[in-house]
Amino acid sequence: MNIIETKNLTKKFEKMTAVDNLNLQIKEGEIFGLLGPNGAGKTTTLLMLVTLNPPTSGTATINGFDIVQQPDKVRKSIGIVFQDPSSDEILTGYENLKLHGWLYDMADELREERIKEVLHLVDLTDRKDDRVKKYSGGMRRRLELARGLMHHPKVLFLDEPTLGLDPQSREHIWKYIEKLAKEKNITIIITTHYMDEADKLCDRLAIIDKGKIVVLGSSEQLKKDIGGDIIRLKAQTLNLDALKKLPYVKEISPCDGEVCLTLENANIHLQEIVKVVGKIDSVEIRSPTLDDVFLHYTGRVIRADTPEGSWAEKAMQASTKK
């Protein structure tokens, strides 16, 4: 059963189309990733799905409810962890979670039990009675995650869930997300521009660019589809004509000023390639990554370095509140 279906979901801003006739089917219980560079339309898609932003045209159903016609019912079925801090920093971590429990009409006992559970999960039990103002950026992020997980929604949206976290916390959170999807049968939608995150976590993922789906499938399938291994050559001048004659080289493409070859069983063919291509400075063989997939379909790389309006910046803005 498809828990989420979008039908020509579109969002236009004055001059640009942020999301362009998106058609997605997401199955119950899967972890689905929206991978793409900044400004690809990931967050806009998410905000439409969680009913905060009405689509310009098209619609979607979540858990059988229409996001335009039945936003109230949709909201009862979902949870979301936003990209930006959304907890009250004058309240303590515990109080923020309690507030969330009230807003979601959780029974008192269940609420307290879950608060304990999620605080433990994100390692904030010791700091639960400190005001959020005193938390570091990473701690705030963990609190937001804890909050989003608290009411065990049918569908959980995570907008860049591990942005700005240290590797250890990321691993930790990934494990919990996987556990949630498996044990509670919660469908999880993740937006991310971290390739490794999408690779590790998602059952299926859609690579989106400029508001459109570039390609969709499981990580393995996508990598397999672009055809085997990648050889990266660096040289002053390359004999490209000779390379083109080799039958087993599936694709020759420029990547970052160097040349990348796509082929199967690269280690067998390497010797011949090196022989025909002329003098080379360096050579590298590797298995394809999702970045190669993205490069293959769009001709560009996903930069994972500078998210727009970084977490730290937003947190600083927020701390001038009131």
Place this chain on the structure above:
Amino acid sequence: MSELKGIYALWYRETKVFLRERSRIISSVVNPLLWLLIIGGGLGSAVSFSGINYQTFIYPGILIQTALFSSVFFGVYIVWDKKIDFMKEVLVAPMRRTSIFVGKILGGSTDTLIQVLILFVIGFLFMIAGIMPDLNLTAFSVLVSLAFLLVTTVGLVSIGLILGSQMESPEGFQLIISFLVFPLFFLSGALFPITNLPDWLAPFIFVNPVTYAVDGIRGVLLGISRFDLLFDFTMVCLFAMIMIFIGTYAFKKMKI
């Protein structure tokens, strides 16, 4: 049931935050005290109306001033909630927009009433110390005043919430002070009697809903008023109802 819990959650948050931010409470009490002591004391040495010392005369006006400033500004704090994503967290919760609006009104009114209560205590001290001997603070007059203040506050908080729901940036604050809060205050008769007004000024005073709150409270606390108490109260209730109506609509249309 679920809606009530959500409303309670919002009220809890606003009240807790307000009580934790001591600077807000202190400044909210210091400002009216300055008015009462300096403007009231300074002018009071020379001016009196209907045999009542000026300092005492403006006391009801200062109560309303406190309610006015704190209520309207409370609403504008929404802009901050929007800046950080707290507003999204609330809007995405399975709650009706109307309930969110009600929760916010209750939170804002509580903040304002706490400040007003402090002013009542100060007024009481001034009364027994003989600084404002004409002040008539009895259980009855305080209760009637509080009823006026509560209803007016609900209306004013709604104005703030309407503005806040539509505003995008905190820079608009300044505009609201200049074009809304100050005119509402100065044109309310908080600082002067509204009996013998110049013709050009009178209409402005009488379309201002705050005028009726000041008149009503001054009537019960000092015994001077232009209108009948019931008429004043009706006007204030009407104002609050209209604002709640518009506010509910504004919240339904609010975008992130």
